Amino acid sequence: MINGLELYKTKWNIQTANDIKPGLEAVTSALAELNNPHRSGKFVHIAGTNGKGSTAALLGAILREHGWTVGHFYSPAIVDVHDQIQLDGQAIPEAELHSIMERLAALETALTDFELLTVAAFVFFKQQAPDIAIIEAGMGGLLDSTNVINPEVAIIPTIAMEHTNFLGDTMEEIARHKAGIIKKWKPVIVGDVPEEAWNVIEQTANRLHSDLIRPKQPVKVEMKLKGPHQLHNARLAWEAAKELLLLDFDEQKAEQALSEATIPNRFEEVVPNVFFDGAHNPASTEALVETIRQQLPDKKIHIVMGLLKDKDYISILRKLETVGDRFTFLEFDNERAMPAEKLFEENQCKIKTIQNGYDILPVLNENEATIVTGSLYLLTDIRKRNWSYFKKG
Structure with missing residues (x-):
């Protein structure tokens, strides 16, 4: 689409x-x-x-x-x-x-x-x-x-x-x-x-x-x-x-x-402590994890994510779990999207939730960074809907 x-x-x-x-x-x-x-x-x-x-x-x-x-x-x-x-x-x-x-x-x-x-x-x-x-x-x-x-x-x-x-x-x-x-x-x-x-x-x-x-x-x-x-x-x-x-x-x-040079959706800080990154496969997720460790070593990490069905979600989750302190899985509007429940069930983090749509905003916390990732289509959808929290959308 x-x-x-x-x-x-x-x-x-x-x-x-x-x-x-x-x-x-x-x-x-x-x-x-x-x-x-x-x-x-x-x-x-x-x-x-x-x-x-x-x-x-x-x-x-x-x-x-x-x-x-x-x-x-x-x-x-x-x-x-x-x-x-x-x-x-x-x-x-x-x-x-x-x-x-x-x-x-x-x-x-x-x-x-x-x-x-x-x-x-x-x-x-x-x-x-x-x-x-x-x-x-x-x-x-x-x-x-x-x-x-x-x-x-x-x-x-x-x-x-x-x-x-x-x-x-x-x-x-x-x-x-x-x-x-x-x-x-x-x-x-x-x-x-x-x-x-x-x-x-x-x-x-x-x-x-x-x-x-x-x-x-x-x-x-x-x-x-x-x-x-x-x-x-x-x-x-x-x-x-x-x-x-x-x-x-x-x-x-x-x-x-x-x-x-700046590029949208490439570890882009859209507002303070909220980053968009289009990592959507194991290789790009590995790069994201390395960047998180390098750039945000002293912060708790909140991963907000959605994936398409054809992605290697097990490998992606395992990599993100090495840096994520809590997870929010999104149901997003794409016919190829993987059900958030499937990601929730496979995720091994103790603190996790499912979000239907984009009405729940990250809590501002200077000690925590929110990484929205998993699919460029997801990030596109968030911007298209002009989610007011993400002022650059």
């Missing part, structure tokens, strides 16, 4: 499927009907388990600091469909999206919701002609609807077990999907990935004559973004910017951009 998309589909009588259908046939056909807008302009393509959105945002910040105009296609939304398509950090205006959707209503090719939004993004970037558009894959890479571009640089921040019903149940199979974004003669920048995944990526890069870049050291910049994983994401963005800017790359400008 893409928040806010239904309004446009209803207005322009666009029929789509809300399910997931990996493959490029439909999106390629639809783009051909529109004279292939994705073949204009320059792109960066990012696929991976975690770190995609942060790396994309950090790279965009560096490039804007150098004077470039930058488009972004994110997944999922922060609030609604508009912030998934951005130009220089600003969400696509409603009038602009209406104009694009009016064109897409005439398409003969049937699309899923995500394919529709992908096509809309390419039309928008064709119209706006940014210096670069940074595209985040929705799921996997090889068969993801975004994988119709020939990017200047590909980035794979991390790889872990995920979406096994679509991507395969081995690390090698999942890595093969992620490596699908690598294109002939174009460099690929790879973060910390397991050896099995690295071997697949290396083989793919060699076959395609793609320069394989693996940053070793984190950047030495004081960042507003917290957690060692963000320093790692920053290094990937730094290397990608060097590949794009070449002799125009300015270290001082890059450091300035990284030091000032």
